[in-house]
Amino acid sequence: MRVACAIVGGGLSGLHAASLLHRRGVDCCLLEARQRLGGRILSVQGDGADARFDLGPAWFWPDMQPRLRQLVDELGLAAFEQQTRGAILVERFKLEAPQRYERGFNTEPRSMRLQGGMQALVDALAATLPSSRIHCNAPVSAIRETPEGGLELTGPQGECWAIAERVILALPPRLVSRMTFSPPVPEPVARWCENTPTWMAGQAKCLAVYGEPFWTAKGFSGTASSFVGPMMEIHDASLPQGQPALFGFMGLSPAARQALGEAALKEAALAQLARLFGPEALTPVAVHLLDWAQQPETATRADWEPPMGHPAYGVPAPFESLWSGRLVLSGTETAPGQGGYLEGALEAAEAATSRF
Ligand SMILES: Cc1cc2nc3c(=O)[nH]c(=O)nc-3n(C[C@H](O)[C@H](O)[C@H](O)COP(=O)(O)OP(=O)(O)OC[C@H]3O[C@@H](n4cnc5c(N)ncnc54)[C@H](O)[C@@H]3O)c2cc1C
Numbered sequence: 001m002r003v004a005c006a007i008v009g010g011g012l013s014g015l016h017a018a019s020l021l022h023r024r025g026v027d028c029c030l031l032e033a034r035q036r037l038g039g040r041i042l043s044v045q046g047d048g049a050d051a052r053f054d055l056g057p058a059w060f061w062p063d064m065q066p067r068l069r070q071l072v073d074e075l076g077l078a079a080f081e082q083q084t085r086g087a088i089l090v091e092r093f094k095l096e097a098p099q100r101y102e103r104g105f106n107t108e109p110r111s112m113r114l115q116g117g118m119q120a121l122v123d124a125l126a127a128t129l130p131s132s133r134i135h136c137n138a139p140v141s142a143i144r145e146t147p148e149g150g151l152e153l154t155g156p157q158g159e160c161w162a163i164a165e166r167v168i169l170a171l172p173p174r175l176v177s178r179m180t181f182s183p184p185v186p187e188p189v190a191r192w193c194e195n196t197p198t199w200m201a202g203q204a205k206c207l208a209v210y211g212e213p214f215w216t217a218k219g220f221s222g223t224a225s226s227f228v229g230p231m232m233e234i235h236d237a238s239l240p241q242g243q244p245a246l247f248g249f250m251g252l253s254p255a256a257r258q259a260l261g262e263a264a265l266k267e268a269a270l271a272q273l274a275r276l277f278g279p280e281a282l283t284p285v286a287v288h289l290l291d292w293a294q295q296p297e298t299a300t301r302a303d304w305e306p307p308m309g310h311p312a313y314g315v316p317a318p319f320e321s322l323w324s325g326r327l328v329l330s331g332t333e334t335a336p337g338q339g340g341y342l343e344g345a346l347e348a349a350e351a352a353t354s355r356f
Pocket residue numbers: 008009010011012013014031032033034037038039040041055056057058059060138139140141170171172175199200201203204205292297298330331332333340341342343344345
């Protein structure tokens with residue numbers, strides 16, 4: 001396949017870049033390693049077509065994120081507020097009952113969720129592209145300049161996915177550092193890629209779906225923080241059409257999670273929800289656990305040591321365009337404004353495609 005632009009990575013950044021280029025009439029293709037699109041965005045199905053729970057990102061903040069607000073509007077998606085009404089709980093010590101604070105917890109600006117989960121954004125963006133231009137199960141492991149001047153993108157078995165005039169790398173820089181480039185990219189670029197942490201890649205989310213919202217009946221918001229674990233931060237994840245759910249971010253390290261195993265982790269998470277909200281938590285309709293640290297298309301071993309705080313993201317200016325502008329680094333970690341967030345993924349896509 002010969003194209004003007006090949007985009008590597010079918011997460012939000014790659015999808016947005018492909019959609020922008022397609023709208024401008026640029027012949028492009030999207031190469032995605034996984035069987036599915038979305039990357040760090042992944043929503044699991046509840047009961048009903050539009051009923052989806054997020055195991056990756058769930059929140060956005062329209063007042064601070066103009067690109068995402070505009071895209072959600074353009075794609076005709078509906079947003080709703082994160083539920084925070086009711087008391088919050090803080091679990092400080094193992095042998096002490098959790099403390100209840102009646103005032104609740106409101107972030108300002110309010111966190112918003114998408115009807116249909118963040119997956120709705122992925123599906124709507126993918127629908128703007130011809131399906132013949134989207135290739136899943138197409139991991140790119142090498143990019144080389146051919147004697148004829150094209151850029152050839154190949155897979156681990158040497159499969160040729162595409163020959164392009166330009167390439168946008170819409171994936172975490174740490175994963176770019178695993179690719180082979182011929183001619184090689186300058187050493188400082190390779191080092192920068194390797195040293196740039198992938199935001200949230202070391203995290204894991206556990207989500208429990210219930211028949212009844214037993215915590216709201218007791219005046220709880222579903223928000224809790226814990227120094228006991230295994231989850232350190234818990235929130236309501238119920239769907240607006242009525243399926244109640246709670247989710248939490250795991251506080252255990254990736255290594256501790258791996259040692260414990262999925263079944264024991266889920267059991268410990270449910271036991272914690274029961275300590276906090278009552279014994280009804282032990283009988284969910286479904287439990288989902290997604291350990292992003294175990295996903296090779298997102299995390300490397302270096303991501304098992306998460307950064308202290310939110311890194312200052314953005315590509316150093318000399319690395320912005322490589323190979324005379326034909327190879328461009330993109331993905332949320334390259335965005336100087338809101339790198340790490342969904343908004344950063346859009347910001348990076350806009351910057352990468354602005355050069356066309
Ligand atoms: C648990 C969790 C919670 C989060 N919560 C929030 C939140 O509430 N709000 C928010 O704004 N952000 C949140 N984030 C961050 C948000 O998910 C990211 O900012 C965003 O999804 C990044 O999009 P991206 O396209 O830049 O990268 P990715 O989504 O990582 O996409 C990269 C794509 O490249 C593919 N790929 C990898 N290697 C190759 C290869 N060799 N060849 C081809 N394709 C390849 C991957 O499979 C993937 O699809 C969260 C992340 C996680 C993990």
